[in-house]
Amino acid sequence: MLSWSAVVPTAAWAVARLAGLDRGPLVQALAFTPYVAGWSVLALALTLALRRWWPAAVAALATVALLGVVTPRALAAPQPTVAGPTVRLLTANLLAGSADARSLVELVRRHRVDVLTVQEFTPDAQAALDRLGLDQLLPHRQLNPATGTPGSGLYSRWPITDPGVRHNRGGWGFSQAYGTLAVPGAPPVRVESVHPSAPYALDQVDAWRADLVAQPPATPDGGLRILAGDFNATLDHGPLRALLRTGYVDAADAAGEGLTGTWGPYDGDLIPPVTIDHVLVDRRIAVRSVTVLALPDTDHRPVLATVGLPAG
DSSP states (O other): OHHHHHHHHHHHHHHHHHTTOOOTTHHHHHTTHHHHHHHHHHHHHHHHHTTOHHHHHHHHHHHHHHHHHHGGGGSBOOOOOOOSOEEEEEEEEOTTTTSOHHHHHHHHHHTTOSEEEEESOOHHHHHHHHHTTHHHHSOEEEEEOOSSSOOEEEEESSOEEEEEEEEOOSTTOOEEEEEEEOOTTSOOEEEEEEOOOOOOSGGGHHHHHHHHHTSOOOOTTSOEEEEEEEOSOOTTSHHHHHHHTTTEEEHHHHBTOTTOOOBOOOTTOOOOOBOOEEEEEETTSEEEEEEEOOOTTSSBOOEEEEEEOOOO
8 A cells, every 4th residue: 555655646747747638727737747756766666665566567668657757957968060150158046136236147158158138127126237247248139127026127238129128918917028139140039038927826727838839939931039037837848848849949948957856845835846937949959058156135046048059
């Protein structure tokens, strides 16, 4: 009985993950799939130690399935050969503008960031960042500051054309600033600061799904695109995987850093970190490295992606 009680939950989890059953309460639960994959190994070891062969067989199948979807995130993948410039992009959720502005500007300066996307971006945050010199480091911008959590912004070292703001349909009304960057030596690159609704309650799951489905797909036969921000989804959520299949690559996954948590614990709750902040790049873009950084006074960790663009 002990062996089955250890095996059944992991087997059910594997079925839910492989079948894409991210509905209702399973949406939040599936974000913790990497942790369940680790537990599945222990469950398998327990059944083998007890010599319970049928439970061991089921445990082995669940372990293979879960490790099969999780382990590749820790392994760097081959990248396309490109001859264009290198771009350093940083994305950060500012927690309703409360993130420490001085620390963020220091991250931009220290890492020689070329492009910055921010979410939960407020007028006070904009003013503080400019007072600290962000306007000198990244003089070009498309900003949509707002009180509370809806605001977003795009900062760039290079000129931005065709700027705009996308408004998500979820209850929080999160916005997404975007624009096309004129990077010397590369084709134009469309960059968007992403922030779909969060599935924090059951009545928000439909809005969460609709916002993710509405994200701009990659354009394999057209211009380059980069989506960067707080997706409120992990690689274990079907809508995000569907977006990737349009022609994006998750930069952290490609760099072997896809298991590094970017959110949590929240408000001191005992919630293990999950990876919901992402940089998605066109498959024609080469991912050089990804680093998850620290930023005081926000519940998210910024993600720095260094990528190589095709020559223009």
